[in-house]
Amino acid sequence: MKILNGYAIVLLANLILVTGCSKSAPSDSDTFSSDPNATPTGSIRIDGSSTVFPISMAVAEEFGEAFPKIKVPVKQSGTGGGMKQFTVGEVDICDASRKIKDSELEACKENGVEFVELTVAFDGMAVVAHPDNDWCDCITVEQLKNIWRPESDGQITKWSDVNPDWPEEELKLYGPGTDSGTFEYFTEAIVGEARASRPDYTASENDNALVRGVAADKGALGYFGYAYFAENKDQLKLLSVNNGTDCVAPSEKTVRDGTYAPLSRPLYIYVSKDSLTRPEVAQFVNFYLDNVDQLSGEVGYVPVTKEVAEENAKLLQAALNRS
């Protein structure tokens, strides 16, 4: 009997763990209205870029308040990881911090996946230095290329190697790891070839680690998403970027109107047309476009212009009518 008691206790412990945990959704927001007559159910699968994740998460949060019966788990396997699943129809929506690649387009065609591409926000990349850096306020695209291109590996190691007017301070580089969409975009925009970068820099997938690195190193130069600069303004110095005409610092205005070139980029969601035939997905994407203007700003991105928003609405309408 003793032994049976023992098992009973183990089983009981499991039961306590497994059951006794059901709860209705806590609701405390009424900013976003919902149609009280319609209570659609279902589940929507979203995966992709970790840069776009905060936007999709914010939309999923508000959508969940409005339609608590629809499950919207949001994942962030990176743009590449999300696309891999999107092209075989495993996910309904793919968050992307870059345009779909030709190879991925090919895979979509092969698997009969048709989609609509919607631009949901703009993101600026901040080029930053240590606050004690008093010699550099503005850096040209040419200089950035000179610093980051693969040939500079071990060659350009001091600030004076970039510009003789700058001191002989050691140049320490910080940037995102090679799996990141930010890395891909930066290398393409600055070096001219995606994924071409010198390897001797401190790389991290965690942008907060990059912030700490740059903030602790007088000779540092780094780049990451603007939101990470905005939250750490007191510890970092933002550099303006000169693309041949003028020194431009990233801000909501310059990122949106495209003058902060080439380091501002659009962020996308790709929606499968097959999935759009499901009412809950159509509802979600509509909700996404209706609210992304406010929500993208709240999570630190730059909302799209009116023209882009109108274009989005047109694209979605066309896709909905077709399906």
Add this chain to the structure above:
Amino acid sequence: MNLAQHSNGRPYAKFASKCFALLCGFCTLLSVSVLLLLLWNVFSYGWGSLSWNFLTSWPSRFAEKSGIWSALIGSLYLIGVTAVLSVPVGVGAAIYLEEYAPPSRWRTLVQINIANLAGVPSIVYGILGLGLFVRMMHLNRSVIAGGLTLTLVVLPIVILSAQESLRAVPSTIRQASYALGATRWQTIWHQLLPVALPGIMTGVILSLSRALGEAAPLVAIGAATYVRFTPQNLLTDEFSALPIQIFNWTDQPQKGFHEVAAAGIIVLLVVLISMNALAVLLRQRFSKKVKW
């Protein structure tokens, strides 16, 4: 003067003995102080965010509104599934290897393999889980797929610790049982298991604690980062888990989320400590009952 201090008036040996004691004490102090520093850091950072609201809310884009409910429940479901799957299989395998399998080359091979598997990094099991459970068995990113993957992670440890406990039962007990005419099954069920149970359960709970803190295999099988529902159907519903939620919060730019992450770590620690306390409690309760 006790035996350890007695050194027959050899001053050098006496000195060395004292030094060694000091060194060992220093090692203890070092490891404890690192732990205390970590705890202090986490608590001072996260204590302010900890509240009933934090425990029972969904995660949010606003740090101050963020909660850990879906991750906490997701983790508890995962551990429940892992326990239900790993305990019977692990203990069964241990009983077979210890009590039934005759010593042979095959047994040795299995034994070495299990010991090796216990040292395999958990991310490897995550990749295996992605291929086997998520893709091949079409379990998708469900709680069951996560639980099965974590079962793979802890199973070797459960087997090894259960074997260890069975081996600790004196062989005279087995011989006495057989001498009285008991069958092998009776011997195992009535003599060995009751004695080995505290040890087995300690091993089980410690390995489940490990499973609770695992993020890598769950990331590999594609557990969700943002979830605002608790799993209703273990076979189909997606889930999030404490380590994944904490990892995501530390990755956000806003300082508020780093505080929330620290609060999440406190919740994870409390769950871990409760599980370990349960292990100690069970151990004490059951070891008292054994009388020969």
